[in-house]
Amino acid sequence: MSETATEQVLTTKDGRPLKASLARALRREKLRALVLIAPLLIFVLLTFVAPIADMLFRSVENSIVEDTLPQTVNALQDWDPSSGEVPGEPVFAALAADLQVAVDLKTHTRLGSRLNYEKTGISSLFRKTGRRVKKMTEPPYKEQFLKADKKWGQVDTWQTLKQFSPRYTDGYFLSSLDAERTSEGLQMKPEDEQIYLLLFGRTMMLSIAITVSCLLLGYPIAFLLAQLPLRTSNLLMILVLLPFWTSLLVRTSAWKVLLQQQGVINDFLVWIGLISDANRLVMINNQTGTIIAMTHILLPFMILPLYSVMKTISPTYVRAAKSLGATDWTAFWRVYFPQSVPGIGAGAVLVFILAIGYYITPELVGGTSGIFISNRIAYHISSSLNWGLAAALGTLLLAAVMILFIVYDKIVGIDNVKLG
């Protein structure tokens, strides 16, 4: 009996193979799990992954030129931009044909503003030409174009057109890095036009400064909270979280009241005679203002992970260290502090990431010297409408954060980060 049973395929009571039954049962489990996470999955895909993917795409996408001026782009292929000469009649003929269509569709102005990012003046060139192109019915077109606007007779207009005729471009990224492609090849923009590298650098430096000041202020607080009995520390924790109860705008504006030159702090310092009325401190609308206000706003994000890690460090470690002959300081530095490093890691990452993408506070208290790259991104999204550039800047910011993460992982170790 038993021998024959082992040779046969194991079956369930109703005769189905056991393996198939098991797989079926498990499949149902898996399906159930999938259904449960589906809403969140869809939400994340729609609101997070898709926008980021779209952003990455927009930073290189450039089909507007070829879509609007297909014949011109085609005709320009034979033209050598480094020749120093304006293209010949066939190109102008193609341009005339393309523009006739574009004007009907009213797409020529959009192309104009797109190319205007690369070279100022092109927007008005296209609008002006667009008004005249209906009358250009007979060749030679070149002369008529030159008559409409003499910019058509300048080589760099055509260079720009040719350079941005491919469907994909690195132009936005080059602009983001203050570089450009000229007839002499890739080079940095002139000093006075450079802005983004400076902003990236400043964003990094200020974020680091904010992270460090959060750590310096937050560590002792978290340490104190972790030592106190639970009831007291819970009460004090509410105070730490109190800032979250008021709007970010209110808090930032409050800093304005405190820090401005006619503000509370300056008034007080003048009153006690520490500074003279003529030399009131400038603490707002500059980097100092940004650092102070953002340290205040981000401080809880440092204290919370620090506290939750410190809470898990048993006080017997410090006692053990002291019983082994360590002074208070040695016991802290060699035994307590190393065990709190995961909390520092978590807090620092949290604060830094939040700081590097912060927008409102620098906008309100940063003046011109205290704004971040995000403020520039916001400007391009809502004011200049140069979304491609905004996307490229955003992508670079994302990449910078990722690189920092990897470096951080190499130095500190990501498994050394503990959020609770």
Place this chain on the structure above:
Amino acid sequence: MKKGVGDLMPSNRGASVRYENVQKSYDGEILVVKNLNLDIPPGEFLTMLGPSGSGKTTCLMMLAGFEPATHGEIFLNDRPINNVPPHKRGIGMVFQNYALFPHMSVAENLAFPLQVRNVGKAEQEEKVKRALEMVELGDFGNRRPAQLSGGQQQRVAVARALVFDPELVLMDEPLGALDKQLREQMQYEIKHIHENLGVTVVYVTHDQTEALTMSDRVAVFNDGVIQQLSTPDSLYEDPQNSFVAQFIGENNKLSGKVIGVSGNECLVELDDGTQLKADKVNVNAVGDRTTLSLRPERVEFEPASSMENLVQGRIEELIYLGDHIRVRMSVAGNDEFIVKVRNRGERRKLETGETVPIGWAINDCKALDAVA
């Protein structure tokens, strides 16, 4: 000869400890330690034994310097140490959960007390190596504590408390987290280390077997008071009060009233009228309520010769344990009366419900204070 904290020669002598009228209160309302007087000679293995909450840890922490004494003075080698901070006391300590530093390797843990004492590199390595060999963990220096088993961590903790050659080592329930077998093994190992090094050890436990196995002397704590301080055998043989008799070993209780006293003996009438003679330990005069304490193995079952105390008991329950039979009886109104009967081949088979005579010597029956 007295040794300084910085003296790192291998210790061949322990420190002496003296508690003088020490009191401790955490909240200003309840005395957790009530007037403790305790003298520990150099090299002794003294155990503080008592139920949870009886103040043992508090006494140890005051000695280590982590809790200030509310009143009284503690002396280490006849030097008052109330105002000496913990790190200057030079006392080794083993904590219940070992408190090995998780971010340091085993060797670094052991080197820590040497580093903070500015011991030279070469000497550090030498001492760490020797300490690891002492606890038979020679190859484990590079491991992290988390990579060791509970028993190995325990040994590292012991080695770390000894590596800087303290004259006094404190251990607060160091074996509490280990399973039974490992605990017994570690008891002997710690005992041997103590014998080899000659340090003074103050050991805290709530496990009476552990206390009896390891100690030179045991201080039984209850309610912040030392109930009895004596060697393990006299703790068992001559308990001074009902608490100690109850706490150490198994014990039969019979309560009654003293009706006569003559020398070291007294006559006690139990609540059901039975009269028994007992060793007068903790009763004063005729009329006192008392609890008689009697070890189960000292009760003679169906005694051949006539004994000083003879009563009848009814067998309630029989538990066969191989080398002996544990008999639960109802004696003089107490139906939790336990008798251990040696398993001798010739004995007839016992039946529950039987009534049999039992007896015991006066000396084995202690008249102690009455328990409520």
